[in-house]
Amino acid sequence: MLNTCQVPYVPSSAKQVENVMSLLKGRSGKMVDLGSGDGRIVLEAYKQGFRPAVGYELNPWLLKLSNYRAWRAGCYGKVFYQRQDLWKVNLSDCNNISIFLAPSVLPLLETKLLAELPDEARVVAGRFPFPTWMPTTSVGGGINRSWAYDIKTVRQKGQNKPEGCLE
Template identity: 80%
Template sequence: MDQDDIEEATAALKGQRLGWWGLLQITGCTGLAVYAVWAGLLMPGFRRVPLKLQVPYIPASPKQVENVMSLLKGRSGKMVDMGSGDGRIVLEASRRGFCPAVGYELNPWLIWLSNFYAWRAGHYGKVSYQRQDLWKVSLADCSNVTVFLAPSVVSLPIKPEVLNIQV
């Protein structure tokens, strides 16, 4: 296609109104883009989770991260974030000296995003994000555990096996 052809086609389109067909195309493409983002970022985490436990990804606000860090003030040792999402709490814990700082998340896209944020912050080798079900993680060697869960998940009883506690 010649450069003059492109300019002629562009000039011809500039004079036309969008119309209902153009509006329908824009709406369809926008819907498809929204679905692609949802399917890529959110849906993978739902596949291995029972229907009643499926929760959307909601990032922690800076205020929430600061509240968690204030609760951990004066503590040290291993810090684990169950359902770490994009890894904000794990990254901040690493910045404040918790070693190791580990996040568990089911969604592989969020794990990738967490690792990217850690790399960008210069903490890539200092933090760890693992794709693992939070109900199957052993917390026996953990000094500090954070969990932000939806009400549907919080209302479930936590079994002693999850905490690896002898009852």
């Protein structure tokens, strides 16, 4: 599908992690980070009560780093990092999703998320907003900005439909 080289690893800052968590405040259940990098968002999600907290990452070195960070935090075996292609992961049981991915993959990801996520799901995007969705809310500024999208609202507004399509 897409080459992983299109999504370079850039670690999230402490402020970016804080912004993601603020947009998920008051929510619970499963939390998934697509392209979880070094695992810091998954770890913080676990600390804030999300169960399970799962990261999907293709880079084996970043998975090792994630597990090391979890071990150092006393959370090894409590958070889960899996080497899996985000395009092949079934997200139908996910209500809380975090992504920090390159703009080039976001249009295709919009389609996947709308097809799989339940209405109750909230997707938080960091660094780059989704190209056709209107955010429910956002926090931060500059490279620390994060956007929250409630899937039910995105569906109700008919976002991500080809131009000229009517219901």
